[in-house]
Amino acid sequence: MTALFVFQLRRVLRSWQYLFFTVLLPALFTVFFTKIFGGQAASPGEYQEYAQDYMVSMMCYGGLGAALGATIRLSFDRASGWLRQLRVLPLPGRTVVAVDVAVGMVLVLPSLVVVALVGRFVNDVQLGIGTWATLLGVLWLGSAAFVALGMLLGLALEEKAAGAAIGILSVVLAALGGLWIPVWIFPDGLQVVARAMPSYWYGELGRDVVTGGSPAMAAVVLVGFAALFAVAAVGVGARRPLHAVAG
Amino acid sequence: MPETPALDVRGLTVRYGGTTAVHDLTLTIARGETVALLGPNGAGKSSTVNAALGLFRPTAGTVELLGREPLAAVRSGGVGAMLQHGGLPSESRVGEVLRLVAGRYADPWPMADLVTTTGIEGLLDRRTEQLSGGQRQRVLLALALAGAPPLLVLDEPTSAMDVEGRHAFWATMRSLADRGHTVVFATHHLAEADAVADRVVVVDGGRVVADGTAAQVKSGIAGRTVRFTCTDRTGLADLPGVTAVGGSGELVELATTDAEATLRALLAGRDRLPDLEVRGASLEQAFLTLTGGTR
DSSP states (O other): OHHHHHHHHHHHHTOHHHHIIIIIHHHHHHHHHHHHHHTTOSSHHHHHHHHHHHHHHHHHHHHHHHHHHHHHTHHHHHHHTHHHHHHTSSSOHHHHHHHHHHHHHHHHHHHHHHHHHHHHHTSOOOOOHHHHHHHHHHHHHHTHHHHHHHHHHHHHSOHHHHHHHHHHHHHHHHHHTTSSSOGGGSOHHHHHHHHTSHHHHHHHHHHHHHHTOOOHHHHHHHHHHHHHHHHHHHHHHHHSOOOOOOO | OOOOOSEEEEEEEEEETTEEEEEEEEEEEOTTOEEEEEOOTTSSHHHHHHHHTTSSOOSEEEEEETTBOHHHHHHTTOEEEEOTTOOOOSSOBHHHHHHHHHTTSSSOOOHHHHHHHTTOTTOTTSBGGGOOHHHHHHHHHHHHHTTOOSEEEEESTTTTOOHHHHHHHHHHHHHHHHTTOEEEEEESOHHHHHHHOSEEEEEETTEEEEEEOHHHHHHHHTOEEEEEEOSOOTTGGGSTTEEEEEOSTTEEEEEESOHHHHHHHHHHHOSOOTTOEEEEOOHHHHHHHHHHTTO
16 A cells, blocks of 8 residues: 555656646745735735735645545556556555545645745745644645546546546636635626636635634535545546447 | 365356357366466456456356465465456555555565566555556565465466566466466467476367367467479378368378378388478467367
């Protein structure tokens, strides 16, 4: 299990696109958005609000991108035949799935931590140590919904569609979920769409923590999304056997 | 207590939607045998192999590997498999994949020897994306052998190889058989079955249509052809072993199941047999005879 975990982790980390889109880009956006919008703040208090808000949004953007990017790749392993190869090794199928989920969860952490460090030391975001810990903790756990979504898509999509989904989905989820532009700026119709996005609730989860609100509602919605995606993933996995029809 | 067979397939039936890929197939392979499953594309070889490896549940019938259910046998490390649609992971090096796989087995094949046996020297640091088709096949064989499993199941192992690579691969397979491994391989290359297997099971339309040594499959079906020229054909059909008299004009072709007896009788009755030729039917002829009839 450990050997397979290290092996799979190393594979994802070898992809420079992965690190660029899930760690570097959210970190750069954090600085960029905060300088632009926070720079127009009337008071230090208002700046702090902007800085906190964009940091949370970019932690969410990076986190969900990492969760999806690490798991949708499952489709590539199906296409290459590696999943099938794993099936004929002395290795239970459950272990293979568990390792993919674990890799997805672990790879969310660099995005969250790097953006948080940028928020703290570049943008001077001020939070209590307990709030920092809670923020990282809930956003890490909340990313499970996107790991589940990524597993579902990785199992359901063909290689090309999966490749496109990795690039597009996190952008769409971030934009519609109000992670790039706050939802309160959206027109009414789009606000309804935003509230149907798991990414919106993921953002809410983080904002509730930094503003001292209760994250219970957001947590319940995310657990619901996670359960939905996980059940669908199991269903799709059972329906798509790995055997070849030819020959 | 008799040793359980390496592979025991009983009444295997595989259906995909409306098509039946494997029809009530029964096959027992003893330990130590080297067996070719020979058949054209679509004959049901891969379906049989995949069902045998537990990659899916057959419509009917049972499969046992080394006396166990397929999944249990695979989990226990008793089986090494090379799949037709198996593959190597992206973003990894050959050596990493090989060590990962070897690490799953209690008693893996010593790495240095495995590398030499499968001819993948110099490839261990290579990225999997940078391998040629033949190199990939050899790496996949190395993965199948990594655990030194008693039973090897190889599905079209040489499909991406050139002639030279194929011959080297055959030599490797023969040496595996010599080391006591049971080797079962699917192929549509007659020459491959002939060169490697000590038993050939011809599969067509999801059924076993012939089963024996390569020589038996050849002789049992097509026999041999005795050819010569003469003008008088009387009595030829009654010679020992002769099953058919063919040819045209002065050229006579006798199909025989016992070339020696036919020749003795011919020579006893004649002074001369101009242009005499005795030909063994090739496995190809046998194969076409066998599979042509079921189409």
